[in-house]
Amino acid sequence: MFILCFVPHILFEASCTGCRCCASGTDCITTNGVVECLDPCDTYTVLNDTWRSTENTDNSILHCDQDISRSVWYRFYLGQTNAQIPEKYVAEQRCGTSASLWINGNHPVQLNEIVTRNLFDSWWGYSYRSSYFASIAIQIKLCSGYYVYKLQQPFGCYMAYCAGAGKPLHPH
Numbered sequence: 682m683f684i685l686c687f688v689p690h691i692l693f694e695a696s697c698t699g700c701r702c703c704a705s706g707t708d709c710i711t712t713n714g715v716v717e718c719l720d721p722c723d724t725y726t727v728l729n730d731t732w733r734s735t736e737n738t739d740n741s742i743l744h745c746d747q748d749i750s751r752s753v754w755y756r757f758y759l760g761q762t763n764a765q766i767p768e769k770y771v772a773e774q775r776c777g778t779s780a781s782l783w784i785n786g787n788h789p790v791q792l793n794e795i796v797t798r799n800l801f802d803s804w805w806g807y808s809y810r811s812s813y814f815a816s817i818a819i820q821i822k823l824c825s826g827y828y829v830y831k832l833q834q835p836f837g838c839y840m841a842y843c844a845g846a847g848k849p850l851h852p853h
């Protein structure tokens with residue numbers, strides 16, 4: 682039997698093998714080679730590199746996020762503290778890279794809500810509203826007290842995701 686599923690994550694990305702229609706708030710996640718519908722609030726990979734900080738202006742070592750996987754979700758930390766992708770323009774040559782990556786929209790406010798946001802970069806100090814390269818989309822979920830992200834590999838090097846201080850969460 683063929684079942685059509687019109688759920689947002691399938692519109693965002695073709696469904697993956699092993700998952701049919703994931704329930705709201707869950708996604709196809711690969712763990713140990715097994716693809717299942719899981720809650721990314723419980724199953725995520727930690728990104729805790731201190732060089733990702735928006736305060737980091739040391740560009741003597743440039744990083745590139747070429748190892749980002751589409752089949753896992755990520756949670757950011759700076760030290761022991763929850764961190765998040767900045768919602769505003771971040772100058773180039775920060776976050777331990779040339780073209781710092783940030784989003785142009787707000788994080789979700791409803792608990793367990795997943796939103797899609799466009800990713801922007803600061804390549805050559807490009808503007809606040811546009812980006813040197815066409816922007817690509819990532820997903821963000823609000824968990825109880827932190828966010829998790831479904832990221833995409835950036836277009837090239839050197840580009841990496843920034844991590845900024847978390848703002849207070851307002852889950853409803």
Ligand SMILES: *[C@@H]1O[C@H](CO)[C@@H](O)[C@H](O)[C@H]1NC(C)=O
Pocket residue numbers: 727729730731759760761
């Ligand atoms: C990042 O997390 C790993 C695993 O928990 C830990 O061993 C490492 O010290 C952390 N690094 C930083 C910079 O906090």
